[in-house]
Amino acid sequence: MLLDYHIHAAAHGEYSYSWSWLEQFMNTARSRQLIEIGFTEHDEYINMIDFQLLERIRQENDDITVKIGLEVDYWEGREKEIRQIVAGYPFDYIIGSIHYIDGWAFDHPDYKDKFDSMDLDDICQRYFDLVNSSVRSGLFTVIGHIDLVKKWGHRPVKHNLRYYTKDVLNNIKKSDLTVEINSAGLRKPVAEMYPSREILELMAEMKIPITLSSDAHHPSEVGVGVAEAASMAWAVGYREIASFSRGSRIMLPLVL
Numbered sequence: 001m002l003l004d005y006h007i008h009a010a011a012h013g014e015y016s017y018s019w020s021w022l023e024q025f026m027n028t029a030r031s032r033q034l035i036e037i038g039f040t041e042h043d044e045y046i047n048m049i050d051f052q053l054l055e056r057i058r059q060e061n062d063d064i065t066v067k068i069g070l071e072v073d074y075w076e077g078r079e080k081e082i083r084q085i086v087a088g089y090p091f092d093y094i095i096g097s098i099h100y101i102d103g104w105a106f107d108h109p110d111y112k113d114k115f116d117s118m119d120l121d122d123i124c125q126r127y128f129d130l131v132n133s134s135v136r137s138g139l140f141t142v143i144g145h146i147d148l149v150k151k152w153g154h155r156p157v158k159h160n161l162r163y164y165t166k167d168v169l170n171n172i173k174k175s176d177l178t179v180e181i182n183s184a185g186l187r188k189p190v191a192e193m194y195p196s197r198e199i200l201e202l203m204a205e206m207k208i209p210i211t212l213s214s215d216a217h218h219p220s221e222v223g224v225g226v227a228e229a230a231s232m233a234w235a236v237g238y239r240e241i242a243s244f245s246r247g248s249r250i251m252l253p254l255v256l
């Protein structure tokens, strides 16, 4: 029983919503035996979302449950704006993601050279401080690609990523949030899931709920890597995955 809770139909604005475009996402989901998928555009492209079309897709595909979420960029000071953005539609869930460290788009290929001129431990500390603030903001249901800072393969020197994640995980547990296992990292230079297995082991010990995602930016990527994500979750002790309906979490059995 697999789901994919992180899909961008508009990608980074290069595709637009149409029935035939969305059907391609549904067809891939069907071919990969997904029972549930969630469309989650970047909030930057919220005006490109055709909510009526999504509702129709939802109604006319009864073999796959369709959820409507949003992936929201978090940075400190943006809380009020985010509250206004998410109030406009009854989303099933909101993914909170860090794509900027103090204005630096660290995960964008054009700006990755900056990693070479900065202290990697300082970058990690600042990145996870921001994740921590996003957790404490109370604005999100799911924490997106929690250790994205490793995307280009850079590693902190003084401590490992598990060390930097610990405080964040404590706050996630306290706030009862869900963390996605995002397979996109497998397709990036780091070549591992977000989060890595050692962080997921820590999450399993703490009983932090998980969901599964591909972070697809094209129909061909729907469901890619979610079976591997599910296997990794099973291996570290997970037996349930989270789904969401209008903000409420529903736990489903994890079936490989």
Ligand SMILES: [Zn+2]
Pocket: 071, 097, 099, 144, 145
């Ligand atoms: Zn993202």
Ligand SMILES: [Zn+2]
Pocket: 006, 008, 071, 215
């Ligand atoms: Zn995404």
